[in-house]
Amino acid sequence: MHPDTPEPMAEAVISLANLRHNARLVRKKAGVPLMAVVKANAYGHGATEVARALEEEGVSHFGVANIREALELRRGGGLEPSASVLAFSSPLPSQIPHYLEHDIEMTLCGISNLRAAEESASAAGRTIGVQLKVDTGMGRLGLPPEEALQVLCELPRCPHVELRGIYTHFADSTGERAFTRRQLEAFTAFCREYEHASGRTVLKHAANSGAILSEPGATLDMVRPGILLYGARPSAESEETLGLRPVMQLEARVVFLKTVRAGTTISYGRTWSAPGTRRIATIAAGYADGYHRALSGRGTVAINGRPYPQVGTVTMDQIMVDLGEESDVRIGDRAVLFGAGGMSVDQLADRAGTISYELLCAVSGRVKRVFR
Incomplete structure (x- = not known):
């Protein structure tokens, strides 16, 4: 028996516990x-x-x-x-x-x-x-x-x-x-x-x-x-963090896997080519979901606790990552695009040449919010 609603391809997992923690710290700081x-x-x-x-x-x-x-x-x-x-x-x-x-x-x-x-x-x-x-x-x-x-x-x-x-x-x-x-x-x-x-x-x-x-x-x-x-910094120059915790974790599913040979190019503009035999994962989130095109070839995602580089141009609905020569990643695995267990939104914003505010606000309505 299948569920009434299909599983979401991408989720923004919102930690209300971390939100409350941050509010208490900010109130204590401000007085x-x-x-x-x-x-x-x-x-x-x-x-x-x-x-x-x-x-x-x-x-x-x-x-x-x-x-x-x-x-x-x-x-x-x-x-x-x-x-x-x-x-x-x-x-x-x-x-x-x-x-x-x-x-x-x-x-x-x-x-x-x-x-x-x-x-x-x-x-x-x-x-x-x-x-x-x-x-x-x-x-x-x-x-x-x-x-x-x-x-x-x-x-x-x-x-x-x-x-x-x-x-x-x-x-x-x-x-x-x-x-x-x-x-x-x-x-x-x-x-x-x-x-x-x-x-x-x-x-x-x-x-x-x-x-x-x-x-x-x-x-x-x-x-x-x-x-x-x-749980993010006001700017890259902000040194004090108060012990804040990230509230959002952006996740998306691995939906396709393939092995490519040396020289195979990936995505629009053919900006990346495989340096050798590589396993490539396609992940179901792109710039329409809030993963900026400016991050093309600059981001890192975490799958099963391991970091992997995002390769090629970010597309509207998917990104691709290089899993290396061999990998145990499977279709359906969750990839952390930013948040706990992956890059922080501040780190990702630095790589995109923008601010964390923009990345967080860009997470679109088709990304399901899950509150925990």
């Missing part, structure tokens, strides 16, 4: 509450399951990219109603009613933003929670401090808008520390000025994963870890 960054499907790990596990560890603030991700988390995450969900992107006016209906915190980026929020909230007879984004040097979203202060001065005229936080984002928290400190100084000065003038305190946060490791003074009231939660 303040966490806003867990679960955007982009929790960096490819599965936002619903990740958020639920982190909530069990006491995390009550979550950050996502936009309103669509926020709604997916609210509707499918099983989060407590009291959990805070902040959408980092500046919204379109037409999206604001969804923030109200599902209690999603909106990023406030300007006067027009504020007025649209007040108009929607007033019409609905509700209050909308917002967090002001101050641009101190990233140049992506938010207002420079002097313009951000004008927005705050407008707030008393918007009774249906509740300011729940002020935040900024560092442009180079793992590299040019002097610039990061200038950003931090500008942000904290802005917050002091507002709190003094308004007579109230407000939730302040700035530190991403890189700053959690490198800038102790940036922790403020809360930190926003992303990549650290998933």
Whole structure:
């Protein structure tokens, strides 16, 4: 009797135990509450399951990219109603009613933003929670401090808008520390000025994963870890690892084996030829699954605990590996493309000339997530 669903060719095995372990280490390092960054499907790990596990560890603030991700988390995450969900992107006016209906915190980026929020909230007879984004040097979203202060001065005229936080984002928290400190100084000065003038305190946060490791003074009231939660480094320059554990292991099945003679070429462009008689394994994962084409001839996979070089050009659906002259590898064996027992995602990213964030986010929807 065959199963109703065919066995998956590729799986991303997600260790929720390692995720919880990492969250505890990051919280201990920072000494303040966490806003867990679960955007982009929790960096490819599965936002619903990740958020639920982190909530069990006491995390009550979550950050996502936009309103669509926020709604997916609210509707499918099983989060407590009291959990805070902040959408980092500046919204379109037409999206604001969804923030109200599902209690999603909106990023406030300007006067027009504020007025649209007040108009929607007033019409609905509700209050909308917002967090002001101050641009101190990233140049992506938010207002420079002097313009951000004008927005705050407008707030008393918007009774249906509740300011729940002020935040900024560092442009180079793992590299040019002097610039990061200038950003931090500008942000904290802005917050002091507002709190003094308004007579109230407000939730302040700035530190991403890189700053959690490198800038102790940036922790403020809360930190926003992303990549650290998933057990990878913020950058190749990051020396401190905290004892983090990788959360994702990307695996795929061996689906074909053959013996080739010396001189036989493999894959598109004929970029690799066998130096002698070789056993070649075809593995059912390619760039459509998240194994980057830039890794062609640069990666190593582990099968039954042994490393083997990936050879030839990475194709859309498969890669090939050189098993040597003889091998006991069989069809159906699992190959670890990255993760425990194979190359780390950081090592693989270095070889691809990119960052671990990109490799993790690239693991596509046709790769089954398995939570353990």
